[in-house]
Amino acid sequence: MRRGIAATALVASLALAATACGGDSDSGDKADGPVTITWWDTSNATNEAPTYQALVKEFEAANKDIKVKYVNVPFDQAQNKFDTAAGSKGAPDVLRSEVGWTPAFAKKGFFLPLDGTEALADQDKFKSNLIEQAKYEGKTYGVPFTTDTLALVYNKELFEKAGVEAPKTWDDLKKAAATIKDKTGVDGYWGSTQAYYAQTFLYGEGTDTVDADAKKITVTSPEAKKGYGTWLELFDGKGLHKADTTADAYAHIQDAFINGKVASIIQGPWEITNFYKGSAFTNKENLGIATVPAGSAGTAGAPTGGHNLSVYAGSDQAHQEAALKFVNFMTSAKAQETIALKNNTLPTRDDAYTDQVKADPGIAGYQGVLAAAQPRPALPEYSSLWGPLDDELLEIAGGKESLDKGLGDAEIAIAKLVPDFSK
Numbered sequence: 001m002r003r004g005i006a007a008t009a010l011v012a013s014l015a016l017a018a019t020a021c022g023g024d025s026d027s028g029d030k031a032d033g034p035v036t037i038t039w040w041d042t043s044n045a046t047n048e049a050p051t052y053q054a055l056v057k058e059f060e061a062a063n064k065d066i067k068v069k070y071v072n073v074p075f076d077q078a079q080n081k082f083d084t085a086a087g088s089k090g091a092p093d094v095l096r097s098e099v100g101w102t103p104a105f106a107k108k109g110f111f112l113p114l115d116g117t118e119a120l121a122d123q124d125k126f127k128s129n130l131i132e133q134a135k136y137e138g139k140t141y142g143v144p145f146t147t148d149t150l151a152l153v154y155n156k157e158l159f160e161k162a163g164v165e166a167p168k169t170w171d172d173l174k175k176a177a178a179t180i181k182d183k184t185g186v187d188g189y190w191g192s193t194q195a196y197y198a199q200t201f202l203y204g205e206g207t208d209t210v211d212a213d214a215k216k217i218t219v220t221s222p223e224a225k226k227g228y229g230t231w232l233e234l235f236d237g238k239g240l241h242k243a244d245t246t247a248d249a250y251a252h253i254q255d256a257f258i259n260g261k262v263a264s265i266i267q268g269p270w271e272i273t274n275f276y277k278g279s280a281f282t283n284k285e286n287l288g289i290a291t292v293p294a295g296s297a298g299t300a301g302a303p304t305g306g307h308n309l310s311v312y313a314g315s316d317q318a319h320q321e322a323a324l325k326f327v328n329f330m331t332s333a334k335a336q337e338t339i340a341l342k343n344n345t346l347p348t349r350d351d352a353y354t355d356q357v358k359a360d361p362g363i364a365g366y367q368g369v370l371a372a373a374q375p376r377p378a379l380p381e382y383s384s385l386w387g388p389l390d391d392e393l394l395e396i397a398g399g400k401e402s403l404d405k406g407l408g409d410a411e412i413a414i415a416k417l418v419p420d421f422s423k
Helices: 009-017 047-060 075-087 101-107 128-133 156-162 172-182 193-203 223-232 249-258 269-275 318-330 333-343 361-374 382-397 404-418
Strands: 033-043 065-072 093-100 142-147 151-155 263-267 287-289 305-311
Touching: 033 047, 033 075, 033 318, 033 361, 047 333, 065 318, 075 093, 075 101, 093 101, 093 263, 093 333, 101 305, 101 382, 101 404, 128 142, 142 318, 151 156, 151 361, 156 172, 156 287, 156 318, 193 223, 193 382, 223 382, 223 404, 249 269, 287 361, 305 318, 382 404
Parallel strands: 033 065, 033 093
Antiparallel strands: 093 305, 142 305, 151 263, 151 287
């Protein structure tokens, strides 16, 4: 049932405590004019932003009393920029917040709880694990806007030529890579040194970098070492491309895959549009997408990524009401379908997976692997834990330090980020 925001006691109480000004957007508001809200969008300015800008215009046309100041903020700058702005009561009314930022900003009191508001009027339409990932201490601080996970993406033509199928386990992948090399002359797999991509190997052993519930750092546990050991082994062997430790490794791996120079990689749906630009995938149906292989624990999965739309808690009631209406519009089934069709991103609600959306083999393929995606724990510091691991895994993959030494150093660095966790 839809409930208007004006009727909620929650927003009324927060509005009294908030500043008289709404974010950085209301300085130009006139008493008898429309409310102007600011939206910081952190998407790719070239490939994705035009779709969002068109939706903003559509929203304004349907809501004459609201104007939206659209600002595209580079993703790698947005977290720190918002943190600074919110601390000085100058933040935008709406932020496209990476899922890992959501609990961190909620903990600081920068985000408005959205339970019972217009923004979450369709809460039951969204994938439940994405709603859970937008929560902190039992309250919901974001509406799922885009979602993603990692998958094993592969070149069907090369796999068929070699007579192999999408591997179910990492051992299967090793065998398949060797066969592909023998039959086609092309490497079968090229792995990444980045911690986010290596996370799949931890899930395959039933573990994580930390146990948030037990408040324990688990990056050096036997299970984690086994997972990272498997990750390391996949840089050495027939058909397995050696580790690229250069600053341009991501681009090198991506380019090799889309042009048929390597048969499979692990990648996310944010690259669907770029897959189709490569010579290997002029026929979109050649793109194979499978759940990442399972580890020795028999489990398979990858991190759940994506973005939420969150509302700034420091703006006044008029701006919060307008922001909540805007968030509701941008996360509606119609908007989500439009975004999926234009940007090749995955909708966050089931009713947006229309036949037209699923006609894209990339979206349909990634939809099939979402069930294995692992939601991140509601730990504000969780996303920052990959930083130390990025540094250490690069050294390990490059042969500059041992696995034990690298993980041990990562554990020390992680302990500084979560000082109340035990080792």
